[in-house]
Amino acid sequence: MSQQHPVEPIRRQITELDQQLLSLLAKRRALSLEVAKSKRDVVKPVRDSQRESALLTRLVQQGRELGLDGQYVSRLFHTIIEDSVLRQQAWFQAQNNPDAPPSTRVAFLGAKGSYSYLAAQSYFERRDQPLEELGQDSFDAIFAAVEQGQADYGVLPVENTSSGSINEVFDLLQHTALHIVGETTESIPHCVLMADGGDPGQIKTVFAHPQVHTQCSRYLATLDVEQAYVASSAEAMALAQTTPNSVALGSERGGALYGLNVIQREIANQPRNETRFLLVARKPVEVPPQVPAKTTLLMATGQQPGALVEALGVLRDLGINMTKLESRPIHGNPWEEMFYLDVSANLRSEAMQTALRELTRLTRFIKVLGCYPCETVLPTELDSQALADDPRVPAQPIQAEQPLFSREHKAQTQAIRLGHQHLGDGSFLTLAGPGLANEPLAQWGRRVKEHGGAVLWGGEQAQSLTELRQVGQQVGLPVMASWSGLTPLSQLTADCDLVLAADAVVHHPDRLQQLGQSQRPVVLQRAAGTSGEALLAAAEQILSQGNQQVILCETGHCGSDGIPRLDLAMVAWLKQRTHLPVLVAPAMASAPLLASLVAAARGAEADGVLLPLGSEGLDSDGFAQLMKGLYC
Numbered sequence: 001m002s003q004q005h006p007v008e009p010i011r012r013q014i015t016e017l018d019q020q021l022l023s024l025l026a027k028r029r030a031l032s033l034e035v036a037k038s039k040r041d042v043v044k045p046v047r048d049s050q051r052e053s054a055l056l057t058r059l060v061q062q063g064r065e066l067g068l069d070g071q072y073v074s075r076l077f078h079t080i081i082e083d084s085v086l087r088q089q090a091w092f093q094a095q096n097n098p099d100a101p102p103s104t105r106v107a108f109l110g111a112k113g114s115y116s117y118l119a120a121q122s123y124f125e126r127r128d129q130p131l132e133e134l135g136q137d138s139f140d141a142i143f144a145a146v147e148q149g150q151a152d153y154g155v156l157p158v159e160n161t162s163s164g165s166i167n168e169v170f171d172l173l174q175h176t177a178l179h180i181v182g183e184t185t186e187s188i189p190h191c192v193l194m195a196d197g198g199d200p201g202q203i204k205t206v207f208a209h210p211q212v213h214t215q216c217s218r219y220l221a222t223l224d225v226e227q228a229y230v231a232s233s234a235e236a237m238a239l240a241q242t243t244p245n246s247v248a249l250g251s252e253r254g255g256a257l258y259g260l261n262v263i264q265r266e267i268a269n270q271p272r273n274e275t276r277f278l279l280v281a282r283k284p285v286e287v288p289p290q291v292p293a294k295t296t297l298l299m300a301t302g303q304q305p306g307a308l309v310e311a312l313g314v315l316r317d318l319g320i321n322m323t324k325l326e327s328r329p330i331h332g333n334p335w336e337e338m339f340y341l342d343v344s345a346n347l348r349s350e351a352m353q354t355a356l357r358e359l360t361r362l363t364r365f366i367k368v369l370g371c372y373p374c375e376t377v378l379p380t381e382l383d384s385q386a387l388a389d390d391p392r393v394p395a396q397p398i399q400a401e402q403p404l405f406s407r408e409h410k411a412q413t414q415a416i417r418l419g420h421q422h423l424g425d426g427s428f429l430t431l432a433g434p435g436l437a438n439e440p441l442a443q444w445g446r447r448v449k450e451h452g453g454a455v456l457w458g459g460e461q462a463q464s465l466t467e468l469r470q471v472g473q474q475v476g477l478p479v480m481a482s483w484s485g486l487t488p489l490s491q492l493t494a495d496c497d498l499v500l501a502a503d504a505v506v507h508h509p510d511r512l513q514q515l516g517q518s519q520r521p522v523v524l525q526r527a528a529g530t531s532g533e534a535l536l537a538a539a540e541q542i543l544s545q546g547n548q549q550v551i552l553c554e555t556g557h558c559g560s561d562g563i564p565r566l567d568l569a570m571v572a573w574l575k576q577r578t579h580l581p582v583l584v585a586p587a588m589a590s591a592p593l594l595a596s597l598v599a600a601a602r603g604a605e606a607d608g609v610l611l612p613l614g615s616e617g618l619d620s621d622g623f624a625q626l627m628k629g630l631y632c
């Protein structure tokens with residue numbers, strides 16, 4: 001009997017684990033659809049970046065504890081989350097368009113295995129719709145098949161990250177009565193594919209679609225072989241299967257359908273080679289408010305100078321973001337141009353309706369080609385600190401000629417990202433909340449957000465940290481909790497975006513070291529009794545451990561006469577000495593006096609203010625007024 005190779009039992013274990021991973025992924029996918037259903041009555045986008053960011057941060061940390069590196073974990077989960085978001089969007093879209101074509105006859109370029117075929121597969125797989133494949137031999141034929149009712153959808157490539165726009169498709173869109181109903185962006189990993197038994201040293205012909213040739217031009221320039229242009233990647237693969245000493249350029253997935261093997265990978269000029277495809281149909285679709293929408297417009301402006309700028313100014317004034325602008329000649333009118341615009345807006349939105357009214361006034365021709373769900377899911381960014389190497393390995397303290405906090409070390413004020421805003425970039429931010437006071441967090445969270453605050457501030461008690469995170473996610477604000485050193489720091493950083501280190505921490509080297517090794521921005525408070533030099537020395541300890549996100553906070557106090565004191569000279573001195581952003585936390589005072597103190601802090605070039613709210617701070621009217629004075 002032949003002996004079992006020692007690799008076999010190990011491989012069996014791997015196979016079993018892979019099986020478990022797959023069933024867990026399927027379970028996760030089903031749950032994500034349940035989440036979508038629970039969002040049905042909430043008119044908020046499906047995508048929740050705060051939740052994703054908290055999730056990824058935690059996974060990266062937990063992964064590290066298991067020996068997995070941060071980049072690996074975040075890449076893996078981006079793929080999982082992308083699938084989850086796109087499936088949720090597809091579910092909403094189907095709910096909103098119950099009379100979409102029941103069958104899915106799809107016209108695309110080429111045959112099975114072409115990139116358009118693979119794009120159609122991913123698009124309809126997300127919708128659990130089986131495909132009836134209608135491969136066509138030209139873009140014209142795709143339009144005709146859908147217009148004449150032989151197909152329900154057409155799949156059309158419109159732009160590629162290496163070769164740019166596909167003009168022929170834009171020109172056909174000018175004359176069609178079809179509507180754009182969807183988009184999908186697919187990664188196009190070009191490979192060299194060869195039939196079984198072929199000799200890579202004997203290649204005489206390379207078959208490829210002209211677009212693929214363009215996208216791989218640098219690699220092709222290194223080969224001394226005949227380059228044959230064919231109508232689609234599928235045709236290239238079919239030819240490579242039957243022509244001796246030939247190869248095709250195409251995807252590994254497509255090649256597998258033709259029994260071709262990969263002999264070279266990653267041959268595209270651009271490492272991120274992606275193509276955006278549009279889906280066209282006879283009837284337009286509605287995009288529900290939970291799904292991010294794109295609208296594509298076709299327009300011709302007048303010939304007078306500035307006509308296009310004037311038209312685009314309409315979008316700017318209405319805060320509508322344009323993601324693409326393409327111009328194409330108008331056939332029959334030499335030197336006149338038709339413009340294609342993609343904007344991130346739902347056609348039904350008030351802003352878009354106003355824009356259309358304005359644009360009809362300013363253009364010679366305007367047509368909505370379609371409004372459809374945006375299916376680009378950019379990865380949620382974790383800051384580099386969160387992805388940095390294993391924080392458990394004690395870092396070598398960083399040494400520099402000048403103190404790390406000093407302006408000699410770094411002239412520009414350090415900008416620190418807090419959600420969508422930056423502290424230290426010249427703006428004046430408000431961090432506010434009930435802090436340690438026992439107050440209804442959700443209500444205060446909404447008020448802080450509504451009045452333009454940058455961060456919600458809550459307590460340290462373990463039971464409220466989860467609530468603080470949840471409220472932050474609901475209202476869309478980063479959250480900060482006070483830390484005196486009693487709660488383990490990791491417990492706090494698992495839920496909070498920032499740590500507010502109480503003045504006492506300044507005098508505890510071990511706590512400063514922990515803050516230095518954490519990857520969260522730290523607000524370091526100075527109260528009376530701690531000198532400015534001691535505060536800077538404490539900041540230096542945090543910085544030298546690797547955490548460059550240190551914010552100083554000058555804290556006021558109430559004098560024995562009941563009058564609040566605030567050391568603005570200290571603020572000015574700190575601003576001169578250090579590039580670290582400086583906050584001011586005035587002691588509690590009546591609302592009008594507090595407003596004057598905040599104005600004075602701003603005058604002293606502080607970067608922001610920390611305000612207590614609720615029973616130990618401002619009431620909601622006082623806060624509203626103060627914020628109005630600051631930002632309106």
Ligand SMILES: C=C(O[C@@H]1C=C(C(=O)O)C=C[C@H]1O)C(=O)O
Binds near residue numbers: 032046052080
């Ligand atoms: C599943 C959700 O929807 C989206 C998908 C997420 C995921 O797959 O983990 C996370 C946040 C949302 O962007 C959710 O809101 O929890």
